[in-house]
Amino acid sequence: MISIIDAQQIILEQTVLQASEEVPLLQALGRVVAENIHAPRDIPAANNSAMDGYAFAIDSLTDNKLAAGGFLPAGDTMTEPIAPGKAVRIMTGAPIPAGCDTVVPIEDVIVSGDLIVVTGKIKIGSHIRHQGEELRAGDLTIKASSLLRPQEIGMLASFGRASAPVFRRPRVGILATGDELIEPGSPYQCNRLYNSNSFSIASQTAEAGAEPVLLGITGDLLVNTREKILAGIENDILITTGGVSAGDRDYVRESIIELGGEILFWKVNMKPGKPVAFAMLKGKPVFALPGNPVAAMVAFEIFVRPAILKQMGHTRIYRPQVRAILTDPLKNKGDRPHLVSVQVKLDNGVYTITATGDQGSARISALIAGNGLVRLEPGQSLAAGETVSAMLLSREFEMGVA
Numbered sequence: 003m004i005s006i007i008d009a010q011q012i013i014l015e016q017t018v019l020q021a022s023e024e025v026p027l028l029q030a031l032g033r034v035v036a037e038n039i040h041a042p043r044d045i046p047a048a049n050n051s052a053m054d055g056y057a058f059a060i061d062s063l064t065d066n067k068l069a070a071g072g073f074l075p076a077g078d079t080m081t082e083p084i085a086p087g088k089a090v091r092i093m094t095g096a097p098i099p100a101g102c103d104t105v106v107p108i109e110d111v112i113v114s115g116d117l118i119v120v121t122g123k124i125k126i127g128s129h130i131r132h133q134g135e136e137l138r139a140g141d142l143t144i145k146a147s148s149l150l151r152p153q154e155i156g157m158l159a160s161f162g163r164a165s166a167p168v169f170r171r172p173r174v175g176i177l178a179t180g181d182e183l184i185e186p187g188s189p190y191q192c193n194r195l196y197n198s199n200s201f202s203i204a205s206q207t208a209e210a211g212a213e214p215v216l217l218g219i220t221g222d223l224l225v226n227t228r229e230k231i232l233a234g235i236e237n238d239i240l241i242t243t244g245g246v247s248a249g250d251r252d253y254v255r256e257s258i259i260e261l262g263g264e265i266l267f268w269k270v271n272m273k274p275g276k277p278v279a280f281a282m283l284k285g286k287p288v289f290a291l292p293g294n295p296v297a298a299m300v301a302f303e304i305f306v307r308p309a310i311l312k313q314m315g316h317t318r319i320y321r322p323q324v325r326a327i328l329t330d331p332l333k334n335k336g337d338r339p340h341l342v343s344v345q346v347k348l349d350n351g352v353y354t355i356t357a358t359g360d361q362g363s364a365r366i367s368a369l370i371a372g373n374g375l376v377r378l379e380p381g382q383s384l385a386a387g388e389t390v391s392a393m394l395l396s397r398e399f400e401m402g403v404a
Contacts, residue, residue, distance in 0.1 A: 003271040004269070006271065006339065009267055009280065012266050012267060012280065013305055016266070017309045019315055020169045022168065022170065023167070025165055025168055026165050027165060030158075031150060032149070033150055033169065033171070033211065033314065034149055035146060035154070036168055036169050036315065038146045039158065041138065041139055041140060041143050044137065045136045046131050047133065049098040049130055049132050049133050050096060051093065051130065052131050053108070053129040054092070054093050055092060055105050056092065056105065056118055057089065057090050057092045057099060057104070058084065059102055059103055063120065067117050067119055068087060068118050069116060069117060070088070070117060071088055072090040072091065074090055074097075077096070079097050080097075082099075083101035085101065090102070098130055103127060104125070105128060105129035106128070106129070147317055149316070168315075171212050172212045172237075173237040173238050174214050174237060175215045175234035176216055176243075177200075177218070177241070177243070178218070178219045178243050179222065179227060179243065179253075180219070181221045183196070184196060184197065186201065198366070199293065199295055200216055200218075200243065202295060202298070202299055206299065207306075217230060217233070217234050224253045227245065227256075228257040228260060231254070231288075232261055235284050239287050239288075239306075239310065240283070242254050243292070243298050245290070246268075246279050246291070247293075254290045258288060258290075261283055265281045267280050272340075273336055273363075274292070275300050275304070276292070276338065278292065287309060289301075289302075289309075296363045296368060297363040303321065303375070307319075308320055323391045323394070324353050324374075324391070324394060325353065325390070326355040326390065326391075326392050328388050328389075328390060331383070331384060331385050332378060332383070332390075334380060334383075337381075339377055339378065339379055340361070341376070342357055342361055342375065343361060343369050344357050344372050345358055346374040346394060353392075355392055372395070374395055375395060377393075
């Protein structure tokens, strides 16, 4: 069996970037920009007022008094310069008129007829945003391979751009195998199982930012499996669940080989998720995941999600890790590294970890109760109170739901 880290390395060596595409700004949110973005002009483009107030030349201020006249709202300009000794009422964002070098906020002014009296302390250049003080034309503003967050989207909009160049979202075909499967929505049959794997894997795919494509179910016949895989490889990535073990009716690996694919590894030294295969078929990656729900979801997190993120240009492709204190002992009695489902909590600034009960590879309820994974080495025992690393699986943790 191959190790987890060796399997990850093989997968990433075969993973290539998607092509770039231009998409509307709001569709670019959370995606990776495909090229450097430079400021098209100075930001601000001209000196403008940072406050609602009065603009004037500070050298013309006599006894803190100025003659008031005129009004300049944001979006307008004044073609004539302001004469010495006079002040113009100005709104935030309006360009500073010629002849003015200072703005006094309206709350620091007393209006008396046609005069204003400056009551607050003021110095030359106060409350003026100067041309180019944030960015100069041509400045590198957003580096290629950066994640586009709301602040980057706002900057692009301030440049006047309605779209952004980003790496394309891969289409991920998801195929379930097994004669025992029926689709959700079908009448219950006591001897059949609902195809839950396709929906959990599709949800993980969408959460990673890719586009899931449900390919349905193929029965346990070689010809059917081969046809479904051939159709599914038209997507950028293909994921199968089930049919990858060593049983008499497990035809996924055989189908891939018959179609000219190359199996780069089969079986990983891990629990759950040992019967994982990775192949390249027609230049596309194929992930053959186990049929047990927990094993399939854990294998997706460890192997598929990083590959999807790399295809989309992300540089941080692995889930974050936290150091936390065990509330109960943990023990791995097996001979493979065990990825244990745990609940990570943050209480008064301290992270704690609690296992989620029975860790059977078919018990998806253990993942529902948790939000992280802890790796236990073969034979490893951990006592309550020890500090261990946990991989955070849930974004809800960031929102304080955990």
